[in-house]
Amino acid sequence: MLPRIPFLRCLVLSTALLVACSGGGPAPPVDVAATAKVANEAKADNALKLYGQMRASSSWDLATTLGDELLKKYPGTVAAAQVQQTLGEVRAKAANQLETRRLMRQWAYNAVPEAAGTQYTAAIASKQPIDSTDLKNAKRLRLVLRQHPQWGQSVYLLLDNATFDCRKGCVTLPVRFDDAPALRMKATIPPTGEPALFIDDDKGFIAKLEKAKNVAIDVTLKDAGDKTVVFEVGGYDSSKLPGKPKK
Numbered sequence: 001m002l003p004r005i006p007f008l009r010c011l012v013l014s015t016a017l018l019v020a021c022s023g024g025g026p027a028p029p030v031d032v033a034a035t036a037k038v039a040n041e042a043k044a045d046n047a048l049k050l051y052g053q054m055r056a057s058s059s060w061d062l063a064t065t066l067g068d069e070l071l072k073k074y075p076g077t078v079a080a081a082q083v084q085q086t087l088g089e090v091r092a093k094a095a096n097q098l099e100t101r102r103l104m105r106q107w108a109y110n111a112v113p114e115a116a117g118t119q120y121t122a123a124i125a126s127k128q129p130i131d132s133t134d135l136k137n138a139k140r141l142r143l144v145l146r147q148h149p150q151w152g153q154s155v156y157l158l159l160d161n162a163t164f165d166c167r168k169g170c171v172t173l174p175v176r177f178d179d180a181p182a183l184r185m186k187a188t189i190p191p192t193g194e195p196a197l198f199i200d201d202d203k204g205f206i207a208k209l210e211k212a213k214n215v216a217i218d219v220t221l222k223d224a225g226d227k228t229v230v231f232e233v234g235g236y237d238s239s240k241l242p243g244k245p246k247k
Helices: 007-022 032-056 060-073 078-105 202-209
Strands: 107-114 117-125 142-148 152-158 173-177 183-185 196-199 214-221 225-232
Touching: 032 060, 032 078, 060 078, 117 225, 142 202, 152 202, 173 196, 173 202
Parallel strands: none
Antiparallel strands: 107 117, 117 142, 142 152, 152 196, 173 183, 173 214, 214 225
């Protein structure tokens, strides 16, 4: 009778024979660096797709953030090289988009029901407040565009707690659109006594305003003297004043 072989020994021998018969051998060593690089490239590629989606939707501020993060987290990848080619343009568009939004927020629009229809107004405050120690409680000068169902279209300057001084001649108010030479535009103080100064050529003024980024107007205020006020008008939206001028 043959001696009995312990079970564990039989198992080891069987495994060895199985490996030998199958032609197998020790598994090849894993290239850890190569595997990590492939995984990193895959993550970077996913980030690149999201960056591309933000560019396609003109979400330039989000695209800039995603592009910066991709370059920081996945330097040296193929995706990072592609982002480098477009990120400068994306940053510029993001800055322009933010500036456009800022300019649009400068304007306040209102639509008020009137007996004969609707009054529409667009108002913007001056870039800087009126600087005067004599003018109490003064605020920023406001430029108002108005379309009234009965009175038609108007353009006027308004400053609470102050009165315009026309002794030097508001009849020819100096107005500059961007870097163009000053235009002498006729202006009128209303006889009813409101602290407003109306620009007579409302159509001409608005036509130039719609193409300008800044409008500078020289005015004289009682107890404050001569002032140059600047309005950042580049964000004006003419669709907010849909009424047709009657004059």
